[in-house]
Amino acid sequence: MLDYLSCSKEVLLKEKANLEATYKDYVSQHLKLDMSRGKPAGSQLDLNNDILNTLETYITEDGTDARNYGVLDGIPEAKKLFSDLLGISEKNIIIGGNSSLNLMYDQFVRLMLFGTQGQAPWCQLEKAKFLCPSPGYDRHFAICEDLGIEMITVPMNEDGPDMDYVEQLVREDASIKGIWCVPLYSNPQGICYSDEVVDRLASMKTAAKDFRIFWDNAYGVHHIYEEHKLKDIFQATKEAGNEDRVYYFFSTSKITFPGAGVALMASSLSNIAEIKKHMTVQTIGHDKLNQLRTVNYFKTADGVKAHMKKLADELRPKFDVVLNTLDKELSGSGLLTWTKPNGGYFVAVDTLDGCAKETVALAKEAGVVLTGAGATYPYKNDPRDCNIRIAPTYPTIEELTTAIELFCVCVKLAGVNSLLEDKLDEERAM
Amino acid sequence: MLDYLSCSKEVLLKEKANLEATYKDYVSQHLKLDMSRGKPAGSQLDLNNDILNTLETYITEDGTDARNYGVLDGIPEAKKLFSDLLGISEKNIIIGGNSSLNLMYDQFVRLMLFGTQGQAPWCQLEKAKFLCPSPGYDRHFAICEDLGIEMITVPMNEDGPDMDYVEQLVREDASIKGIWCVPLYSNPQGICYSDEVVDRLASMKTAAKDFRIFWDNAYGVHHIYEEHKLKDIFQATKEAGNEDRVYYFFSTSKITFPGAGVALMASSLSNIAEIKKHMTVQTIGHDKLNQLRTVNYFKTADGVKAHMKKLADELRPKFDVVLNTLDKELSGSGLLTWTKPNGGYFVAVDTLDGCAKETVALAKEAGVVLTGAGATYPYKNDPRDCNIRIAPTYPTIEELTTAIELFCVCVKLAGVNSLLEDKLDEERAM
Numbered sequence: 103m104l105d106y107l108s109c110s111k112e113v114l115l116k117e118k119a120n121l122e123a124t125y126k127d128y129v130s131q132h133l134k135l136d137m138s139r140g141k142p143a144g145s146q147l148d149l150n151n152d153i154l155n156t157l158e159t160y161i162t163e164d165g166t167d168a169r170n171y172g173v174l175d176g177i178p179e180a181k182k183l184f185s186d187l188l189g190i191s192e193k194n195i196i197i198g199g200n201s202s203l204n205l206m207y208d209q210f211v212r213l214m215l216f217g218t219q220g221q222a223p224w225c226q227l228e229k230a231k232f233l234c235p236s237p238g239y240d241r242h243f244a245i246c247e248d249l250g251i252e253m254i255t256v257p258m259n260e261d262g263p264d265m266d267y268v269e270q271l272v273r274e275d276a277s278i279k280g281i282w283c284v285p286l287y288s289n290p291q292g293i294c295y296s297d298e299v300v301d302r303l304a305s306m307k308t309a310a311k312d313f314r315i316f317w318d319n320a321y322g323v324h325h326i327y328e329e330h331k332l333k334d335i336f337q338a339t340k341e342a343g344n345e346d347r348v349y350y351f352f353s354t355s356k357i358t359f360p361g362a363g364v365a366l367m368a369s370s371l372s373n374i375a376e377i378k379k380h381m382t383v384q385t386i387g388h389d390k391l392n393q394l395r396t397v398n399y400f401k402t403a404d405g406v407k408a409h410m411k412k413l414a415d416e417l418r419p420k421f422d423v424v425l426n427t428l429d430k431e432l433s434g435s436g437l438l439t440w441t442k443p444n445g446g447y448f449v450a451v452d453t454l455d456g457c458a459k460e461t462v463a464l465a466k467e468a469g470v471v472l473t474g475a476g477a478t479y480p481y482k483n484d485p486r487d488c489n490i491r492i493a494p495t496y497p498t499i500e501e502l503t504t505a506i507e508l509f510c511v512c513v514k515l516a517g518v519n520s521l522l523e524d525k526l527d528e529e530r531a532m
Numbered sequence: 533m534l535d536y537l538s539c540s541k542e543v544l545l546k547e548k549a550n551l552e553a554t555y556k557d558y559v560s561q562h563l564k565l566d567m568s569r570g571k572p573a574g575s576q577l578d579l580n581n582d583i584l585n586t587l588e589t590y591i592t593e594d595g596t597d598a599r600n601y602g603v604l605d606g607i608p609e610a611k612k613l614f615s616d617l618l619g620i621s622e623k624n625i626i627i628g629g630n631s632s633l634n635l636m637y638d639q640f641v642r643l644m645l646f647g648t649q650g651q652a653p654w655c656q657l658e659k660a661k662f663l664c665p666s667p668g669y670d671r672h673f674a675i676c677e678d679l680g681i682e683m684i685t686v687p688m689n690e691d692g693p694d695m696d697y698v699e700q701l702v703r704e705d706a707s708i709k710g711i712w713c714v715p716l717y718s719n720p721q722g723i724c725y726s727d728e729v730v731d732r733l734a735s736m737k738t739a740a741k742d743f744r745i746f747w748d749n750a751y752g753v754h755h756i757y758e759e760h761k762l763k764d765i766f767q768a769t770k771e772a773g774n775e776d777r778v779y780y781f782f783s784t785s786k787i788t789f790p791g792a793g794v795a796l797m798a799s800s801l802s803n804i805a806e807i808k809k810h811m812t813v814q815t816i817g818h819d820k821l822n823q824l825r826t827v828n829y830f831k832t833a834d835g836v837k838a839h840m841k842k843l844a845d846e847l848r849p850k851f852d853v854v855l856n857t858l859d860k861e862l863s864g865s866g867l868l869t870w871t872k873p874n875g876g877y878f879v880a881v882d883t884l885d886g887c888a889k890e891t892v893a894l895a896k897e898a899g900v901v902l903t904g905a906g907a908t909y910p911y912k913n914d915p916r917d918c919n920i921r922i923a924p925t926y927p928t929i930e931e932l933t934t935a936i937e938l939f940c941v942c943v944k945l946a947g948v949n950s951l952l953e954d955k956l957d958e959e960r961a962m
Binding site for chain 2: 139141142144147150154157160167168169170171172173199200201203204207208211214215223225226241244245247248249355359360361362380383384385386387388389390391392
């Protein structure tokens with residue numbers, strides 16, 4: 103493998119010519135491939151089609167007619183299923199509609215308008231800030247931006263957010279009201295929070311009495327290679343006397359159907375009571391028939407786990423293609439570093455500084471859509487312009503193979519261009 | 533029929549003894565009947581069960597996989613169905629989740645947090661007020677109460693809200709930000725807004741630039757006896773140059789399944805753009821499979837209308853029982869007045885002043901649950917304590933017959949008690 107960082111100008115120029123020729127070939131193929139969003143492929147969704155025919159009854163186990171109005175926080179059997187799956191007591195769970203993002207947004211809205219546990223509504227504060235471990239999930243950051251909450255970028259380490267930095271910030275600044283977390287197979291890096299990180303998040307001193315962790319366990323059962331055991335955040339906060347600190351989110355969007363799954367949130371009893379007080383004004387209840395479908399389809403938590411093994415078998419070859427191609431094309435090149443996730447939906451890469459936008463633009467011109475460069479940072483601003491999220495799940499293996507090979511060409515081309523510019527700058531400076 | 537108002541004390545005392553004996557008989561039957569909420573009966577829901585098996589495909593007519601993420605504002609065929617049914621252009625419609633109440637609440641939240649058309653967010657105002665034609669829908673009023681919006685009670689006339697009063701209020705007070713309307717077969721009186729009322733609402737001068745009509749057309753196709761043609765509010769506001777004034781809401785909750793229907797909102801293009809800007813942060817999209825189910829089940833707007841005829845046939849006998857029994861038992865009694873709705877879900881009655889709470893309490897003690905007295909007024913405060921909402925849809929005909937007969941006994945008993953107290957007061961004053 104050519105180590106581009108130690109190449110002479112001449113070698114880089116020759117390589118640039120080669121890469122441009124290869125790139126031109128790709129452009130002439132008029133590709134139309136999408137690696138931009140964490141969407142399951144049609145073939146993956148086909149594995150779940152039986153859920154549409156599992157509505158054996160519309161009467162719940164406690165005799166409720168699921169077709170009719172009522173049951174604000176979810177039918178008992180759905181609560182039980184997710185309680186068993188996630189190790190959270192049923193009484194701490196609210197089952198929502200089809201979108202955990204919607205539950206997160208609505209929880210932010212409640213904090214904005216009503217505050218929590220007697221603290222002032224956030225919309226009345228001069229400033230409310232939120233910690234955003236980055237790279238992170240663009241839709242999380244969009245909620246803060248929409249609501250006018252100032253985002254503070256927190257670096258990610260290999261075992262979660264940089265806790266030294268987090269602890270220092272939250273101890274000193276009462277306007278910092280919380281932190282976004284995707285604790286398992288994080289979006290986009292696939293990082294798993296260590297026990298120590300979970301404990302520190304749960305127990306750290308915060309200047310804000312109403313500091314809140316938005317614990318988006320979106321990939322809680324989405325193991326692809328090895329299974330990481332995530333420490334129980336509720337147990338940790340309970341031990342630390344901070345039971346009200348966590349709002350936990352989960353959904354079956356990437357288990358059954360993204361458009362028609364079942365979402366839930368979980369929190370302390372005191373928080374749940376507070377949420378229901380407002381939720382009961384907002385809606386009479388969510389779709390109970392879809393909750394029943396989900397329960398009838400999986401039967402038990404073990405049913406979900408068995409299903410996730412099937413999905414992992416479907417996804418693993420795709421992650422293999424991405425990781426193997428990156429390894430083959432760019433390992434030792436000095437142009438790219440990347441994470442090797444054990445689960446989740448993404449692979450995150452770092453190009454040379456200042457090369458992410460160009461790489462994404464080159465791929466786009468050749469017909470391969472990636473998540474916009476910068477999207478993984480608050481305000482879409484990646485200060486080093488280096489992070490790119492790769493979503494391997496939607497294309498077929500064949501499409502993905504082409505797309506990722508092209509991607510490697512784009513990484514190299516952008517990298518070589520950048521290195522050549524550096525050389526030029528050096529020459530000018532001499 | 534005994535005219536209770538002109539009875540002597542002696543006759544009333546005798547009648548009271550008779551009524552108490554009858555009432556005691558009912559109590560001894562240990563009834564357990566519910567006329568409290570506008571819920572369809574199981575037998576009515578059975579008429580819709582086929583919708584659960586109508587998902588012939590999960591690919592929409594524009595080729596979207598409805599199982600997957602995407603399509604924020606509804607699949608094209610769902611928009612078309614409701615566009616045809618309601619006479620609203622598809623581009624003015626956003627299809628939501630399973631609850632129009634949720635769409636209303638979320639719209640209020642957006643007004644609170646972001647304001648509209650450049651006006652200040654309502655949460656930043658010293659005071660925001662809302663007009664509440666009453667008797668009205670308790671869940672509308674609960675939204676205002678939850679969000680701290682001051683409610684102003686507006687009397688209802690036979691053709692809609694008292695528009696002289698409304699026009700005067702909104703012309704003078706810029707803190708009045710809008711009005712709740714159920715324009716067709718209103719909840720609870722079954723009143724239909726006249727063309728003149730619609731025109732005056734659409735064209736009236738408002739001190740608030742961001743005055744908004746929440747047009748909850750919940751019973752827009754729920755004709756039971758004669759069909760009332762509601763004037764097109766969008767046409768009226770357009771003609772008056774007030775296109776942004778209306779948020780329109782509708783759902784299939786009382787067409788298919790209350791727990792698993794499809795809700796929508798409609799508004800001006802400018803408002804729709806504003807809403808989508810925030811909604812796209814709140815969710816990736818609502819349940820498209822359920823939208824497809826609904827479209828496949830009805831096929832066309834005419835399909836919905838034909839279905840509503842079946843539902844009307846199911847509901848008419850229930851309304852007949854209520855109206856005929858009231859007529860037989862209380863017409864000319866002087867103790868009760870009531871509306872004769874042509875559609876919708878309710879019959880509203882007015883007892884003698886100060887008798888509603890006692891009537892509801894008597895019924896409850898005998899095992900018949902009615903909507904709480906006062907619930908049809910802001911802050912649950914019926915100033916005359918006379919209005920009671922009867923919801924005849926949920927019980928069977930047999931249950932309903934018993935329940936409404938008992939109800940008449942309770943009305944009489946409370947009425948006689950009240951008249952006897954008046955006599956006592958008169959005697960004391962002599």
